[in-house]
Amino acid sequence: MKKTLIDTNLQSKVYRGGKEEATQSYSTIRRGVDDAANKGRRMNANLYKDPTNIIITGVGGQGNVMASRVLAGMLVNAGFIVTIGETFGMSQRGGSVMSHLRVSSSSVLSPQIPQGRADIVIALEPVEALRVLTRYGNPDVAVLTNSRMVYPMGVITGDFTYPSLDEVRTMFEKLAAKSWIIDATSVAVDLGNPVLSNIVMIGALAGTSLLPIDRRAFEKEIAKSIPAGKHQINLTAFDAGAKMI
Amino acid sequence: MSKLLSPAKTEVLFMGNEAIARGALEAGVSVVSGYPGTPSSEVIERLSEVARERNLYVEWSTNEKVALEVAAAASFAGLRSMCVMKQNGVNVASDFLLHLSSSGTRGGIVLVECEDPGALSSVNEGESRYFARMLEVPLLEPASFQEAKDLTKWAFELSEKIRNIVILRSVTRMSHASGNVICGKLPEKFRTARFISDGSVMDPLRGPVVSTPVVIKHGLQQKKLQTAAGLFEKSPFNSYTGPKRPELLIITSSACFLYSREAIEMLGLQKRVGILKLSCTWPLPEKLLKKYLRLTDRIMVVEEVLPFLEENIKVAAMGMLKEIGMKTFYGKMDKTLPSAGELNPEIVVAALSKIMKVKPASLPAAYVKEIQKVAPKIPPRAQTFCPGCPHRASFWNINTALKLDGREGIVCGDIGCYAMASLWPEIGFHTVRTLHSMGSGTGLASGFAKLAAFGLDKPIMAVCGDSTFYHAVIPALINAQHNKADITFIVLDNAGTAMTGFQPHPGINESAIGDPLPSIDIAAICRGIGAKVAVSDPFDLEGTGKILTSFMAERGTLKVLILKQACALSPEKKGKKQFQVKVNEELCLGDHCGCNRLCTRIFRCPALTWDREKKKAVVDEVICAGCGVCYSICPQKAITRTEVAQ
Amino acid sequence: MVELSLKVKENSQKFLKKYVLDEGLCTGCGACVSICPYQVIYRDRTVQLHQCDLQDGNCSAFCPRTPADPAALRKMLFESADLTPEIGAVKGYYFSRAADPELRATAQHGATVTVLLELALSEGLIDSAVVSTRNQEFLQEGVIVNNTEAIRKNTGSKFTVSPTVAAFNRLVTKEAGNVGVVATPCQALALAKMRISKTEEFENKIKQLKLVIGLYCGWTLSVEKYTKLLLDKNITPESIRKMDIPAGKNVLEIFTDDGAKAIPFEEVQACVRDACQYCMDSTAEYADVSVGSARFAGSWEEVRQWNQLIVRTEKGKALVDLAVKKGVLEVRTAPEESLNELKAAAVNKKKNALKNIIRKSGSVKNLLYLDSRDPAVLKYLTKEVFNKKVK
Incomplete structure (x- = not known):
C-alpha cells in the first residue's frame, strides 16, 4: 500500500494511505478500480458491485449496531473501504433502527445511502425490511430477513395491522430481485439467547454469497471484537445461519 | 487491546467519535472531561477504556460548564486537555467559554462539540458554530473519518500555537x-503539570490567568485569531477538487x-462542478476563498443547521x-437548500439538478x-419506553395521581428518555406538558407555582432524571424552596445516565474509568435545603400512588419524591x-367490558402483545424484561408473575 | 331521549363523562367502579383514569344517571298493583323499631336496618351484606360483613355518599354467597339496572343479590365541602361518633368525643352534593324494603327511636313478617296522615328535582337522564315546574 507523508503546517505529519483523501485532488477520488490513488490497494476479494450499499435494519435492541460492526469489520479486514452510517440514542428506544454500510474498493462515501440505491437489505424484523425497501429499494435489490415479527405499539394497540408473512413474501417478490426469509430468532433462542439472531443473520448473509465474506473472515473479526468466552456460541450461530440459505 | 490503541500505520474502522478520541491520544492529551449527550458520548467512553494505559484523567463532570473548567485547569498547568459535549452543552459552558477565550490558554485545549442536525436524538437543532465567531476562537469541522482524527490532533497544536481554545x-x-x-x-512521553502564576499579568505563560486588562487582552485575542487565519490559508485540511473553470x-x-x-457523482457533474471543502471554518481563510471564488460566478454553500458559512462567505x-x-449565491438563505433538518445526498442532488438543469436518475x-x-x-413504529422501563411505571403513577386529584395539575418535563412522555404523549399516558433544556422543568414548575395569584391555581409537578438533577436542577430546586413554590418534584432515578449509555454521574459510586468515588445522595441534598422528601419504588404502584396523592393534597411547600428503580437496559x-x-x-378478559385490553391498549409495554385470534394478551418472552408491573395493573389478576431465582 | 340512548352506544365512557360527570349528575354510588380498571372513586368523586373505547359498557348501563327504562325495571321488581307515583311500590307502610332497647341505643333511629340484616343473615337468606363504613379521613367505603358484630359496628348515618355499589362490584365474589345490600336510592337504582342489563360477565354476580334494604335519602354532602365546613367549625372528622338531623330544629347535630355540636342547617345545605338536587327518589323506590326516620307527633326522644318502613316486594314482606314473628322487630301501623306527609315530601323532592333539571338543561324537552314519557315523571311536569324553567 502506497503511503505519502503530508505536511500539515504545524507539528503533525499525517500519513495518507493509498486511498482518496480530502487533501488530494478530485481526480483521484473518482470511484472504481482505475482510481489513481487506490491503484496499489490490495483487496483479497471482489465486490459484485462497487460500491455495494447494504442496509441492516431492525428494531432498537435487536443487535443491529453489533451486526453492522461485525460485517464492516470483516470487509475492512478484506481491504475494502467501508463507511457505516447509523443513528442511536433515543431513536433506539423501541423504534426502527438502520445501519447503512457502503463498501468500496476506492472511495469514502456518504454515511447515508441515497434513496433507491440499496443493493442488499438485511432485516432483523420483516416490516422493517419493507420500510427500508420502500425508501431505498430498486429492481435489483436483494433482501434477507428474519421472519420473527416485533409488533409496533400501534399494532399492539390495534390502531394498525401487521401484514402476514405471506403478504410480506409477496411484497418482497414485487420489490426485490432476490429474497430470503429465515427464522433466525428461533435458531438463536435454541442457542440460548435471542440476541444471537443478528449473528445468525450474518451467517445467512455469508450463505447468500452476495458479499465476499466467509466463516474464516468472521472468525478473524470476532477474535478482535468479541470477548473470547463468546467466540464459540457466535461461531455456532454463524454456522446455523449459513446453513439456512 | 482496545482498537483505539492500534499501532501506527494500521488501518482500522473507527466511528467518527473514536477517530476524534484517537486524534486526541496522538496529540498526547492528558485530561478529558465532558457531560454525556448524543451524539458526543463515545469520545469520552472510548478514552475512559484506555485511560489507565495512556495515563489519562477522564471525568464525566456534573455539567458542561464544570467540564470545561476542569479541562481548562489542565491547560493552565501546561497539559493538553479536551472537553466533549453535545450542541446544547456549549450553551451551558458558554459563560466560562467567553472568559476562557479572553484569558487565553496554555497547554493545547480543544472543545469538541457534536451537533445533531435533524435532531435525531435531541429536542433541538442547536447550532454552536456561532459561538466561535461570537467568542472569537478558531473553529474546525472534519469532513471524513480520517480527517476527524487528523484534525483533532492538529487542533491541539493550533491551540498551543495561538494560546487559545479551539x-x-x-x-x-x-x-x-x-x-x-x-x-x-501515539506519543511515548507524558507531560507533567506545572502552574506558574507569579509573572506579569501580560505574560501568557507565567502570569495569572485572567482576562484583564480587558481591552488589551481582547486585542491580543483578535491577533490570535488572525494567526489562526494565516495557518488556515495554507492548511491542507482545506482543499479544492474539481475542474479549473467550474460552472x-x-x-x-x-x-x-x-x-x-x-x-x-450521481448527476455526473464532475467536469462542471467544483467543491471547495473547508475544514477550517472560522476565521475564514480569505485569500484561499478569494482564489476559488474567482473561478466562477455561481456559488452554492452546502451546510447543516444555520447558514453560518454562507453568511460569513457572503460578508x-x-x-x-x-x-x-x-x-x-445558492444555499439556505435563498431556500435552494432547506433551512431546517439534516441534509443527505438526495437533497443536494435536488438542489444541484435545479441549478445545473440536469435530471437525476429515477x-x-x-x-x-x-x-x-x-x-x-x-x-409505523413509534418510539416507546422499553419493556421493564421504570419510566412507564412512574408516569402511570403520576398520571393516576393527577387524575385522582382532579385539578388538572401541570407536569413539567426534562431531558432524558422520559422526555418521550412529552414528545409522544400516549407513551407517558399524556402526562407531561413542557420540555426544554436540562433542569428547566423544575425552574418552570417553580414559576408556574407562583401563578395562583393570577388565577392559575393548579397542582404543579416537575420530573427530572438523576443525572439531570445534578446537572442543572439543583439551583432551580433551591429557587423553588426559597420562594415557597408549591410543587411536587419527582426524581426519576434510574441509576445512571441511561439515555446516552449509562455514564456515571455524581450519584454513582464510581468514576468514568471505574475507580471508586463517593456518591452524592439526592435525598440528602433535597432534605438539606429543607424540602419534604420521600423515596419510593415506581414498580410499587400502590405505595407510590399514596405518597403522590398525599403530596399533592399538601399545599404550600416543596415536596420531593425520589422514584428509584434502575433502567431495564442497565448493565446490572x-x-x-x-x-x-x-x-x-382463562382469566384474561381481553377486549371484553371489564378490561378492554388495559395492558395492551393503555399500559403499552412492547412485551405485552395482543393475540388477535385468541383475543387474549400474550407476554413476548423474548423481549419481556420481567419487571412484573403488568401483574399489578391487570384487573383480573390474569397476569401472573413468579420470582426467578437469581 | 332517543338521541341520548344512541349516544350511549357511541362510547360508554365518554358518555358518562359528558352527560354525567361533567354535568354534575354523578351520585358517587360506585356502579361504574370496580367493574373495570378505568373508573375509580377517589374521596367521593368518580374519576376516569384512562380511556376506554367500548360502545356498550356496563359503566353507562349500570349508572343511575344514564337513561333507563323505568317501566321495565318496575315490572321486573314489583307487582303493578303496589305501585304509587309518589313513593314507588308499597305493600305495607309501618313504624318499626328493634325490640332490643340496647340495640336501639347504638343505632341511628329504630335499628330496623340492623334487625333485618341480622335476621336475613341468621336465617340464611343471605350469606353476607354490603354496608357502608367510614374511615379516618371521613371517607365512606363499602364493606362486606357476615356477622352481627360487624353489622353493628357500621350502623349510623354518615351523610356523605358511600360507593356501596363499587364495594358490591369489588367484594362480592363467588365465596360471598348470597348478598344483601344497604343502599341509598341511587344505589338501589344502580343495582336494579344491573339486574336488567346483566351481561355475561355480570350475570352470576347479580344473581347473588338477594336483598336490597333501601335508605330514605334527601341529599348527601360533598366530602370536600363538608370537611371544609367541619374544619371551619373546629370539628376533626376523626372525632365524630354520630350525627343526626333532629325533627324541627333546623340543625345538624354532631356528637363528638368532646360533646355535641350543632351546625345551622343552611350551612350544611350549602355542602350538599350537586347531583342530589337532580334526584327524584327520596325513598329508595327500587329496594325490597325502605327504611327512614320516623316523623310523628311526640317528643323527639320518642320519635327518634322509631323508623318508617316501606315494604315493597314479596321478599321484603316475608322478611319483615319473619322479624315480627321472631319478636326482633316491633311494628306499628302508621297513620294515614303519616303516609300522606311522606308522599307530599316525596312529591316535593320530585318537583324540585325536575325544576332543577329543567333549569340546568334550559328546556323542558331535555330532562337529562329522565324520560318525559315515564308516567312517574310526566305526572310531576306541572305548570309550576314549567314556569321555573328559565330564571
Missing part, C-alpha cells in the same frame, strides 16, 4: 458514522462534503467584490407504483428477569 465541531452523521482510518503514532462552486464542510461529492465576498466580481415507474402499493401497508439488569411473567388465558 472548537472542533462534529455532527451526528460524522460522530456516529464509521469509516477507515489509518492510525498515526458552479460548492463550498461545504463536515458531512455535507460527502453528500455534495456523492451528489456531483467576505462583499469585501473582495472588486477583485472577484458579482456572484450568485426508479422505473412500475417499481415506484409497487412501492406506493406497499407503503400504506407498513405499520440487562438480560436478567426478576419475574417470569405469564398471562392466564
Whole structure:
C-alpha cells in the first residue's frame, strides 16, 4: 500500500494511505478500480458491485449496531473501504433502527445511502425490511430477513395491522430481485439467547454469497471484537445461519 | 487491546467519535472531561477504556460548564486537555467559554462539540458554530473519518500555537458514522503539570490567568485569531477538487462534503462542478476563498443547521467584490437548500439538478407504483419506553395521581428518555406538558407555582432524571424552596445516565474509568435545603400512588419524591428477569367490558402483545424484561408473575 | 331521549363523562367502579383514569344517571298493583323499631336496618351484606360483613355518599354467597339496572343479590365541602361518633368525643352534593324494603327511636313478617296522615328535582337522564315546574 507523508503546517505529519483523501485532488477520488490513488490497494476479494450499499435494519435492541460492526469489520479486514452510517440514542428506544454500510474498493462515501440505491437489505424484523425497501429499494435489490415479527405499539394497540408473512413474501417478490426469509430468532433462542439472531443473520448473509465474506473472515473479526468466552456460541450461530440459505 | 490503541500505520474502522478520541491520544492529551449527550458520548467512553494505559484523567463532570473548567485547569498547568459535549452543552459552558477565550490558554485545549442536525436524538437543532465567531476562537469541522482524527490532533497544536481554545465541531452523521482510518503514532512521553502564576499579568505563560486588562487582552485575542487565519490559508485540511473553470462552486464542510461529492457523482457533474471543502471554518481563510471564488460566478454553500458559512462567505465576498466580481449565491438563505433538518445526498442532488438543469436518475415507474402499493401497508413504529422501563411505571403513577386529584395539575418535563412522555404523549399516558433544556422543568414548575395569584391555581409537578438533577436542577430546586413554590418534584432515578449509555454521574459510586468515588445522595441534598422528601419504588404502584396523592393534597411547600428503580437496559439488569411473567388465558378478559385490553391498549409495554385470534394478551418472552408491573395493573389478576431465582 | 340512548352506544365512557360527570349528575354510588380498571372513586368523586373505547359498557348501563327504562325495571321488581307515583311500590307502610332497647341505643333511629340484616343473615337468606363504613379521613367505603358484630359496628348515618355499589362490584365474589345490600336510592337504582342489563360477565354476580334494604335519602354532602365546613367549625372528622338531623330544629347535630355540636342547617345545605338536587327518589323506590326516620307527633326522644318502613316486594314482606314473628322487630301501623306527609315530601323532592333539571338543561324537552314519557315523571311536569324553567 502506497503511503505519502503530508505536511500539515504545524507539528503533525499525517500519513495518507493509498486511498482518496480530502487533501488530494478530485481526480483521484473518482470511484472504481482505475482510481489513481487506490491503484496499489490490495483487496483479497471482489465486490459484485462497487460500491455495494447494504442496509441492516431492525428494531432498537435487536443487535443491529453489533451486526453492522461485525460485517464492516470483516470487509475492512478484506481491504475494502467501508463507511457505516447509523443513528442511536433515543431513536433506539423501541423504534426502527438502520445501519447503512457502503463498501468500496476506492472511495469514502456518504454515511447515508441515497434513496433507491440499496443493493442488499438485511432485516432483523420483516416490516422493517419493507420500510427500508420502500425508501431505498430498486429492481435489483436483494433482501434477507428474519421472519420473527416485533409488533409496533400501534399494532399492539390495534390502531394498525401487521401484514402476514405471506403478504410480506409477496411484497418482497414485487420489490426485490432476490429474497430470503429465515427464522433466525428461533435458531438463536435454541442457542440460548435471542440476541444471537443478528449473528445468525450474518451467517445467512455469508450463505447468500452476495458479499465476499466467509466463516474464516468472521472468525478473524470476532477474535478482535468479541470477548473470547463468546467466540464459540457466535461461531455456532454463524454456522446455523449459513446453513439456512 | 482496545482498537483505539492500534499501532501506527494500521488501518482500522473507527466511528467518527473514536477517530476524534484517537486524534486526541496522538496529540498526547492528558485530561478529558465532558457531560454525556448524543451524539458526543463515545469520545469520552472510548478514552475512559484506555485511560489507565495512556495515563489519562477522564471525568464525566456534573455539567458542561464544570467540564470545561476542569479541562481548562489542565491547560493552565501546561497539559493538553479536551472537553466533549453535545450542541446544547456549549450553551451551558458558554459563560466560562467567553472568559476562557479572553484569558487565553496554555497547554493545547480543544472543545469538541457534536451537533445533531435533524435532531435525531435531541429536542433541538442547536447550532454552536456561532459561538466561535461570537467568542472569537478558531473553529474546525472534519469532513471524513480520517480527517476527524487528523484534525483533532492538529487542533491541539493550533491551540498551543495561538494560546487559545479551539472548537472542533462534529455532527451526528460524522460522530456516529464509521469509516477507515489509518492510525498515526501515539506519543511515548507524558507531560507533567506545572502552574506558574507569579509573572506579569501580560505574560501568557507565567502570569495569572485572567482576562484583564480587558481591552488589551481582547486585542491580543483578535491577533490570535488572525494567526489562526494565516495557518488556515495554507492548511491542507482545506482543499479544492474539481475542474479549473467550474460552472458552479460548492463550498461545504463536515458531512455535507460527502453528500455534495456523492451528489456531483450521481448527476455526473464532475467536469462542471467544483467543491471547495473547508475544514477550517472560522476565521475564514480569505485569500484561499478569494482564489476559488474567482473561478466562477455561481456559488452554492452546502451546510447543516444555520447558514453560518454562507453568511460569513457572503460578508467576505462583499469585501473582495472588486477583485472577484458579482456572484450568485445558492444555499439556505435563498431556500435552494432547506433551512431546517439534516441534509443527505438526495437533497443536494435536488438542489444541484435545479441549478445545473440536469435530471437525476429515477426508479422505473412500475417499481415506484409497487412501492406506493406497499407503503400504506407498513405499520409505523413509534418510539416507546422499553419493556421493564421504570419510566412507564412512574408516569402511570403520576398520571393516576393527577387524575385522582382532579385539578388538572401541570407536569413539567426534562431531558432524558422520559422526555418521550412529552414528545409522544400516549407513551407517558399524556402526562407531561413542557420540555426544554436540562433542569428547566423544575425552574418552570417553580414559576408556574407562583401563578395562583393570577388565577392559575393548579397542582404543579416537575420530573427530572438523576443525572439531570445534578446537572442543572439543583439551583432551580433551591429557587423553588426559597420562594415557597408549591410543587411536587419527582426524581426519576434510574441509576445512571441511561439515555446516552449509562455514564456515571455524581450519584454513582464510581468514576468514568471505574475507580471508586463517593456518591452524592439526592435525598440528602433535597432534605438539606429543607424540602419534604420521600423515596419510593415506581414498580410499587400502590405505595407510590399514596405518597403522590398525599403530596399533592399538601399545599404550600416543596415536596420531593425520589422514584428509584434502575433502567431495564442497565448493565446490572440487562438480560436478567426478576419475574417470569405469564398471562392466564382463562382469566384474561381481553377486549371484553371489564378490561378492554388495559395492558395492551393503555399500559403499552412492547412485551405485552395482543393475540388477535385468541383475543387474549400474550407476554413476548423474548423481549419481556420481567419487571412484573403488568401483574399489578391487570384487573383480573390474569397476569401472573413468579420470582426467578437469581 | 332517543338521541341520548344512541349516544350511549357511541362510547360508554365518554358518555358518562359528558352527560354525567361533567354535568354534575354523578351520585358517587360506585356502579361504574370496580367493574373495570378505568373508573375509580377517589374521596367521593368518580374519576376516569384512562380511556376506554367500548360502545356498550356496563359503566353507562349500570349508572343511575344514564337513561333507563323505568317501566321495565318496575315490572321486573314489583307487582303493578303496589305501585304509587309518589313513593314507588308499597305493600305495607309501618313504624318499626328493634325490640332490643340496647340495640336501639347504638343505632341511628329504630335499628330496623340492623334487625333485618341480622335476621336475613341468621336465617340464611343471605350469606353476607354490603354496608357502608367510614374511615379516618371521613371517607365512606363499602364493606362486606357476615356477622352481627360487624353489622353493628357500621350502623349510623354518615351523610356523605358511600360507593356501596363499587364495594358490591369489588367484594362480592363467588365465596360471598348470597348478598344483601344497604343502599341509598341511587344505589338501589344502580343495582336494579344491573339486574336488567346483566351481561355475561355480570350475570352470576347479580344473581347473588338477594336483598336490597333501601335508605330514605334527601341529599348527601360533598366530602370536600363538608370537611371544609367541619374544619371551619373546629370539628376533626376523626372525632365524630354520630350525627343526626333532629325533627324541627333546623340543625345538624354532631356528637363528638368532646360533646355535641350543632351546625345551622343552611350551612350544611350549602355542602350538599350537586347531583342530589337532580334526584327524584327520596325513598329508595327500587329496594325490597325502605327504611327512614320516623316523623310523628311526640317528643323527639320518642320519635327518634322509631323508623318508617316501606315494604315493597314479596321478599321484603316475608322478611319483615319473619322479624315480627321472631319478636326482633316491633311494628306499628302508621297513620294515614303519616303516609300522606311522606308522599307530599316525596312529591316535593320530585318537583324540585325536575325544576332543577329543567333549569340546568334550559328546556323542558331535555330532562337529562329522565324520560318525559315515564308516567312517574310526566305526572310531576306541572305548570309550576314549567314556569321555573328559565330564571
